Structures are given as C-alpha cells and as structure tokens.
Amino acid sequence: MEKIKIGLISISDRASKGIYEDKGLPALKDWLDLAVLNDKEYVEHLIPDEQDLIEKTLIELVDQEKCPLVLTTGGTGPYIRDVTPDATLAVADKVMPGFGEQMRQVSLYYVPTAILSRQVGVIRKQSLILNLPGRPNAIKETLEGVKDDNGKIKIHGVFASVPMCIEVIGGPRMETDEKIVKAFLPKI
Numbered sequence: 001m002e003k004i005k006i007g008l009i010s011i012s013d014r015a016s017k018g019i020y021e022d023k024g025l026p027a028l029k030d031w032l033d034l035a036v037l038n039d040k041e042y043v044e045h046l047i048p049d050e051q052d053l054i055e056k057t058l059i060e061l062v063d064q065e066k067c068p069l070v071l072t073t074g075g076t077g078p079y080i081r082d083v084t085p086d087a088t089l090a091v092a093d094k095v096m097p098g099f100g101e102q103m104r105q106v107s108l109y110y111v112p113t114a115i116l117s118r119q120v121g122v123i124r125k126q127s128l129i130l131n132l133p134g135r136p137n138a139i140k141e142t143l144e145g146v147k148d149d150n151g152k153i154k155i156h157g158v159f160a161s162v163p164m165c166i167e168v169i170g171g172p173r174m175e176t177d178e179k180i181v182k183a184f185l186p187k188i
C-alpha cells in the first residue's frame with residue numbers, strides 16, 4: 001500500500017489565538033488513523049478565519065506539499081468571519097457539488113441547522129479538498145455517515161467516495177477499514 005500525504009487545516013479564530021484548545025486537528029487525525037489503512041503523513045496548519053491565509057495554505061498543501069487529500073475544519077457557516085468555502089472555491093479547478101450536498105444530508109440527521117454549512121468539495125490539480133464543519137464531532141459524522149445499531153449504513157458518509165475520486169485524479173490507491181467506512185473502488 002502506498003503512503004499518503006494528507007493536508008489538514010483547522011480554521012478557527014479562537015483556537016489559533018489560544019483562547020481555546022484546538023480540537024479540530026486531533027479529531028481529524030483520530031478519525032483518519034482509524035479509517036485509512038495506508039501509512040499516512042500529516043501536514044498540519046491551525047490558522048484564523050482569514051480568506052487570504054486560507055487560500056495561501058490550501059495552495060501550499062496542493063502545489064508544494066502535493067497532498068492528494070486536504071481536509072479543512074471550521075469557518076463554513078453564515079457568520080461574517082466564516083470564509084472557508086469562499087477561499088476553497090477561489091483556488092478550485094473543479095467544484096464537486098456532491099460532497100457538500102451529501103455532508104449536509106448526513107449532518108441533518110444530527111442537527112437541524114446542518115443547512116447553514118456552506119461546505120464544498122473541490123479539485124485543485126491532483127488534489128481533493130473537502131471542507132468540514134467546525135464542531136469537532138462533525139468530522140466523524142460527515143466523513144463516516146450514519147449507521148444503525150448493527151453497523152448497517154443508513155446515510156452514506158462522504159469518505160466512501162474519497163478513494164475513488166483520488167484515484168481518478170491520479171493519486172495513490174487508498175484502503176479503508178470497512179468497519180469504519182466502506183470505500184467504493186473498482187478492483188484492479
């Protein structure tokens with residue numbers, strides 16, 4: 001299995017100032033450590049809700065670091081300082097609307113305000129960038145989806161589609177733990 005480099009950006013005014021402890025980066029890594037079986041290298045950033053800085057960080061993770069997958073958390077809502085989707089769209093080559101649509105579907109199962117997230121999924125060069133909401137619990141919820149007590153899928157999480165997307169844009173083959181998320185990948 002190939003090693004995969006994953007870019008992680010926690011976008012929070014207060015966590016980046018040290019007003020509260022950042023729980024975004026640990027939640028992203030905890031989930032990925034369980035779900036993705038490949039060896040992983042994380043490139044991590046904790047930054048405030050500043051559009052220029054978010055764009056610069058996304059470009060660095062894609063163009064210089066060459067991360068096939070970049071996940072952001074935070075800043076997707078309607079507040080004036082929430083600009084993560086705007087920054088993501090500004091650096092996008094292609095918008096992948098299904099990711100945002102499906103994440104809002106999953107989140108609606110958990111919170112009635114899910115539709116307030118403007119989160120997007122995009123492709124830049126050979127990288128997939130996904131915005132996740134800022135609440136640390138939302139990371140597992142949106143990536144993994146909703147299961148019943150027997151583990152049967154009720155609503156697909158978006159990570160089921162991530163390995164295929166990364167493979168078709170020229171990235172490494174990813175393997176997932178099927179107990180966490182079953183990825184849909186054509187056999188080779």
Ligand SMILES: Nc1ncnc2c1ncn2[C@@H]1O[C@H](COP(=O)(O)OP(=O)(O)OP(=O)(O)O)[C@@H](O)[C@H]1O
Nearest residue numbers: 010012013014015021022023024074075077134135
């Ligand atoms: N990085 C983080 N670490 C811990 N908790 C967070 C983090 N980001 C968000 N949260 C929690 O989720 C809530 C909603 O996240 P949101 O991205 O809307 O933050 P916010 O209210 O804009 O504030 P800030 O940007 O200062 O985190 C926050 O109010 C906070 O309770």
Ligand SMILES: Nc1nc2c(c(=O)[nH]1)N[C@H]1C(S)=C(S)[C@@H](COP(=O)(O)O)O[C@H]1N2
Nearest residue numbers: 074075076077107113114117133134135138
């Ligand atoms: N899974 C999940 N999705 C969620 C939420 C949540 O708590 N869990 N909060 C919602 C709310 S209240 C808002 S305002 C938006 C935007 O959150 P963000 O600004 O933290 O990204 O995400 C929505 N999506």
